[in-house]
Structure formats: structure tokens, C-alpha cells
Amino acid sequence: MENHVAKPDPASPIVLVIGTTGQVGKLIVEEFDRDLGNVRVRYAARKPERVDELRAAGRDAVRLDLDDPRTFAHALYGVDRVYLLTGYTVAMLAQSKTLVDAAVKAGVGHIVHQGVFANWDVTDPHFVWHQMIERYIEGSGLAWTHLHPNVFMDGLASEIATNDGAFSVYWDNRRVGWIAARDIAAVAATVLRQGPSRHGGKEYWLSTEVASGPEVAAILSDVLDREISCDVRGPEEFLASIAKRGLTVESWYADAGVEFNRQVIDGRMGYIGTVRDDVEFVTGRPSTSLRQWGKENLTD
Numbered sequence: 499m500e501n502h503v504a505k506p507d508p509a510s511p512i513v514l515v516i517g518t519t520g521q522v523g524k525l526i527v528e529e530f531d532r533d534l535g536n537v538r539v540r541y542a543a544r545k546p547e548r549v550d551e552l553r554a555a556g557r558d559a560v561r562l563d564l565d566d567p568r569t570f571a572h573a574l575y576g577v578d579r580v581y582l583l584t585g586y587t588v589a590m591l592a593q594s595k596t597l598v599d600a601a602v603k604a605g606v607g608h609i610v611h612q613g614v615f616a617n618w619d620v621t622d623p624h625f626v627w628h629q630m631i632e633r634y635i636e637g638s639g640l641a642w643t644h645l646h647p648n649v650f651m652d653g654l655a656s657e658i659a660t661n662d663g664a665f666s667v668y669w670d671n672r673r674v675g676w677i678a679a680r681d682i683a684a685v686a687a688t689v690l691r692q693g694p695s696r697h698g699g700k701e702y703w704l705s706t707e708v709a710s711g712p713e714v715a716a717i718l719s720d721v722l723d724r725e726i727s728c729d730v731r732g733p734e735e736f737l738a739s740i741a742k743r744g745l746t747v748e749s750w751y752a753d754a755g756v757e758f759n760r761q762v763i764d765g766r767m768g769y770i771g772t773v774r775d776d777v778e779f780v781t782g783r784p785s786t787s788l789r790q791w792g793k794e795n796l797t798d
């Protein structure tokens with residue numbers, strides 16, 4: 499692959515977006531396609547073919563593997579703002595620590611981190627990992643903005659599509675807070691366009707509607723005019739479902755998932771079932787309801 503990065507121009511900040519093939523990242527690409535604002539965007543991807551694809555579409559793109567810090571200097575050269583998104587893995591700890599260190603060395607000014615919807619004293623391991631990363635970012639001396647999304651509505655789509663209109667929840671019949679990935683992407687892109695003078699030191703909470711699994715199923719059935727059903731299960735069935743679906747999930751991560759469901763049910767993470775909606779504060783437009791998300795994402 500050719501060694502290629504955009505030439506930095508001090509007049510226009512450069513934003514590096516990580517995770518561009520994922521649920522949220524691909525929507526951030528769309529957000530910037532729609533409105534670049536006063537920034538230039540460099541997209542990072544782990545797979546060389548994805549980098550080629552992005553470049554073929556006229557975008558600045560660079561290879562970055564979060565598990566290989568040797569790829570960081572090239573990706574971060576000249577960058578002013580970074581969107582730090584990691585996948586569903588405990589490796590997020592080492593990935594984020596090394597990326598933040600490299601960002602400091604490269605002269606980055608602002609890190610925007612995609613975390614979780616957590617109280618400060620949460621004990622669920624996955625949530626704890628994200629908080630450790632946030633504390634590390636704050637200690638780095640870089641300006642920061644933390645995004646705290648609750649459960650992604652978009653996680654429902656593939657299960658509903660492949661499971662004959664049914665999805666499962668493992669938090670019994672408790673209510674949880676939902677957020678559309680498109681809203682996370684819109685908040686992320688706005689923060690990255692406007693930068694640290696407006697958003698530095700801010701935390702944005704992204705939990706826009708509260709509903710139990712059966713309530714979500716009822717809303718979606720009504721919107722789509724066909725039956726969507728919810729299989730209500732408990733935490734202990736979560737591991738079995740991973741195995742049944744043939745998914746490869748690290749045991750640390752899977753156990754944290756069980757713990758999340760347990761704590762939502764026993765009330766230690768009862769705050770997961772609350773609305774805290776900062777979407778309109780940041781983007782100027784209302785957040786997406788479950789009804790609207792269903793219409794936009796599930797109609798054939």
C-alpha cells in the first residue's frame with residue numbers, strides 16, 4: 499500500500515476517525531459526507547482493502563491497527579482531533595492507552611471517546627474498562643470529550659432480520675435506555691467539527707427512550723404492521739445464546755455481559771433504565787425515537 503496522508507494545513511483541523519467499518523463509525527463517515535464543516539477528515543481502517551475503498555471514493559484514509567502501535571505515528575501525523583472507538587474486547591485497555599500516548603507524542607489536541615452509560619462507581623467490568631480509559635485520557639493532558647451511549651437500537655436489527663422478527667433480551671422484563679447509532683454519529687461528528695473550545699471537558703449522555711424488551715417489540719410491531727416478538731430471558735442464558743449463535747466472544751467480555759444483565763435486574767445498574775438525552779443540546783435536532791428508528795431501519 500502506498501504511504502499516503504493528507505498534507506496538514508494549519509488553517510483547517512484534521513480529524514482522525516477510528517472504527518469506520520462498524521455500526522457507529524460508518525454513520526460518522528455519512529455525517530461528514532453530508533457536512534464536513536471546517537475540518538478535514540482522515541479515516542482509519544484496520545483492513546488494507548477498506549483503506550483502498552475509502553481512498554477510491556476520494557477520502558483521506560490510512561491503515562491503523564489498534565493492536566499494533568507501530569501503525570499509530572503514520573495515522574496520527576498532523577492530526578488535531580481523534581475519535582477513539584474500540585470494539586467489543588478487553589483489549590480496549592491496551593489499545594486506548596497506547597493510542598492516547600501516541601496522540602500526545604503526535605501533538606493531537608482533542609480526543610473524543612465513545613464509552614458507555616455508566617455511573618462513576620459502576621462495578622461491571624466492561625463499563626469499568628471504559629472508565630479507566632476515560633481517566634487515562636483525562637490524565638494525558640489532552641482536551642477530551644466523553645460520549646456515554648446507552649443500549650444501541652441498531653443491535654436489534656440483525657437479530658430481527660435473521661430470526662423471523664424475534665429478538666432476545668437477557669435483562670428479564672426491566673426497562674433499559676436506548677439510543678440510535680445515527681444519533682451517536684451525529685453527536686460525534688458535531689463535536690469533532692466544533693472541537694475542544696466548545697466541547698472540551700464535556701460529557702454527553704445518550705439515552706433517549708426507555709423501554710423493556712416487550713415494550714420495544716410492541717412499538718416495532720405497530721410501526722411495521724407485522725409481528726415483532728421479544729424473547730425475555732435472564733443473565734444465565736446469555737452465554738448459551740452466544741454459543742448457540744456461533745459467535746466468538748472473549749470469556750472476559752462474555753462474563754461482563756452476564757454481569758451487566760444481573761446488575762440491571764437486581765438494581766445495581768438501575769440507572770441503565772433512565773433517559774438522559776444530550777442529542778439536541780449538541781446537534782440542535784431532536785433524538786430518534788424507537789418508532790422512528792424502526793421505520794427508518796426495519797422497513798423492507
Ligand SMILES: NC(=O)c1ccc[n+]([C@@H]2O[C@H](COP(=O)([O-])OP(=O)(O)OC[C@H]3O[C@@H](n4cnc5c(N)ncnc54)[C@H](OP(=O)(O)O)[C@@H]3O)[C@@H](O)[C@H]2O)c1
Nearest residue numbers: 517518519520521522544563564565584585647648649650
Ligand atoms: N452495542 C451497544 O449497545 C453499546 C452501548 C454502549 C457502548 N458501546 C460501545 O461501543 C463500542 C463499539 O461500537 P460499534 O458497535 O460501532 O463497534 P463495531 O460495530 O463492533 O465496530 C468496531 C470497529 O472498530 C474496528 N476495530 C476493531 N478492532 C480494531 C483494531 N484492532 N484496529 C483498528 N480498528 C479496529 C472495527 O474494524 P474491523 O472492520 O477491522 O473489525 C470496526 O470498524 C464499544 O466500545 C462498546 O463498548 C456499545
